[in-house]
Amino acid sequence: MRPAGKSWEMSELLLLSGGIDSIALAAWRRPSVCLTIDYGQRPAQAELQASAQVCQDLGLRHEVLEAKIPGLGSGRLAGEAESPHSKHAEFWPFRNQYLITIASMMAMKTGCDTVTIGTVVTDRRHKDGSEAFLHYLRLVLLQQEGALGLQAPAANLTSEQLVRQSNVSPSVLAWAHSCHSGPLACGTCPGCQKHSEVMAALGWSR
Numbered sequence: 001m002r003p004a005g006k007s008w009e010m011s012e013l014l015l016l017s018g019g020i021d022s023i024a025l026a027a028w029r030r031p032s033v034c035l036t037i038d039y040g041q042r043p044a045q046a047e048l049q050a051s052a053q054v055c056q057d058l059g060l061r062h063e064v065l066e067a068k069i070p071g072l073g074s075g076r077l078a079g080e081a082e083s084p085h086s087k088h089a090e091f092w093p094f095r096n097q098y099l100i101t102i103a104s105m106m107a108m109k110t111g112c113d114t115v116t117i118g119t120v121v122t123d124r125r126h127k128d129g130s131e132a133f134l135h136y137l138r139l140v141l142l143q144q145e146g147a148l149g150l151q152a153p154a155a156n157l158t159s160e161q162l163v164r165q166s167n168v169s170p171s172v173l174a175w176a177h178s179c180h181s182g183p184l185a186c187g188t189c190p191g192c193q194k195h196s197e198v199m200a201a202l203g204w205s206r
């Protein structure tokens with residue numbers, strides 16, 4: 001639902017982390033703006049670099065924002081003890097809500113009317129990757145000035161299906177940084193494991 005008089009042509013801002021899913025979405029959706037946020041996560045520099053390369057290759061506008069909250073994180077991404085509130089090593093309380101809020105501010109600033117996020121079906125293991133989370137956050141955004149839309153076009157797709165749908169080239173996807181632990185792929189964290197599994201499923205393993 002868009003306010004009266006507003007174009008039905010969407011102007012999307014994509015949250016681009018530089019991982020497989022958001023890179024595939026950048027290639028598929030060709031958003032008006034891609035935003036990468038350094039929120040104090042350990043792999044931030046590698047994510048920023050991957051995102052910048054992808055945007056350069058795809059000819060997309062790239063914005064970078066520093067909004068560091070390292071002291072509030074938990075688990076692998078923060079280099080802290082894991083949170084007792086989740087059994088997943090990469091859990092960081094309210095992370096997606098925080099990132100979507102910042103992305104919404106940037107969307108208003110850059111004239112975008114929709115925030116696009118790279119949630120895929122396997123992210124449902126986190127409460128902030130669930131359909132309910134998306135539903136309620138969508139309502140929260142719609143309630144406010146700007147009535148921004150929130151979309152997760154790959155919410156029902158696996159990463160492999162998303163990559164195939166996107167037609168992203170192997171050379172662009174090769175920039176993906178998936179490790180949760182730091183700037184160099186550790187090979188063992190859930191992010192690295194997912195990276196290997198998706199590349200193997202696609203037949204793009206090196």
Ligand SMILES: [Zn+2]
Nearest residue numbers: 179186189192
């Ligand atoms: Zn890793």
